[in-house]
Amino acid sequence: MDNRSFSDVGGTPGGLGEFVLGLVMSCVGGYLLSNQVSVVGSYWSFWGANSFGITLIPLLFGVGILFFNGKSTIGWLLTGAGSLFILAGVIANMHIYFQPTSLFNTLVMLILLVGGVPRRRASHPSFGSLIRPLLTTHFGHPRALFPA
Numbered sequence: 404m405d406n407r408s409f410s411d412v413g414g415t416p417g418g419l420g421e422f423v424l425g426l427v428m429s430c431v432g433g434y435l436l437s438n439q440v441s442v443v444g445s446y447w448s449f450w451g452a453n454s455f456g457i458t459l460i461p462l463l464f465g466v467g468i469l470f471f472n473g474k475s476t477i478g479w480l481l482t483g484a485g486s487l488f489i490l491a492g493v494i495a496n497m498h499i500y501f502q503p504t505s506l507f508n509t510l511v512m513l514i515l516l517v518g519g520v521p522r523r524r525a526s527h528p529s530f531g532s533l534i535r536p537l538l539t540t541h542f543g544h545p546r547a548l549f550p551a
Contacts, residue, residue, distance in 0.1 A: 424519075425519040425520065426519065427519070428515050428516075428518055428519030429515070429516055429519030429520060430519075431515050432512050432513065432514070432515030432516030432517070432518070432519060433516050435508075435511070435512040435515065435516075436512045436513070436516055439501055439502045439504055439508075439512070440499060440500070440501055440502070441499070441500045441501075441502055442497055442498070442499050442500075443497070443498045443499075443500065444493075444496060444497055444498075445496045445497075445498060455492070458485070458488050458489055458492055459485070459489070460485070461481045461482075461484050461485035461488060462481070462482060462485025462486060462488075462489065463485070464481050464485075465477075465478050465479070465480070465481030465482030465483070465484070465485055466478075466482055468481065469482060
């Protein structure tokens, strides 16, 4: 391996600074954007009003069957299906809102989030040399994908 300095990340001089700056920009933008999002749950409404109890029935039967026979296929199926049903119900009843903010604040958040990605990518020009062998094994000759 070549004798390179730690600050020469990706084979470019000053690559570490570019990478750290891009990472900080992306993290700050992601934090500011996620800080403006509210996630709110609502009433459980599968097949009518307030029907959470009915979705517990397959899970409870599955767990009950598994207490008698831990190798029961139907018990495991009912337990898994009941768990997935409850998880789907929780996700389906979530509401995600973007809190009101000014256009300037929204632009700052998005520019920081998206602007950090090219700075991190610019510090790693060897990315193509890492991905080229993987694509070559799956898609044939790399010249078709990466013309010179």
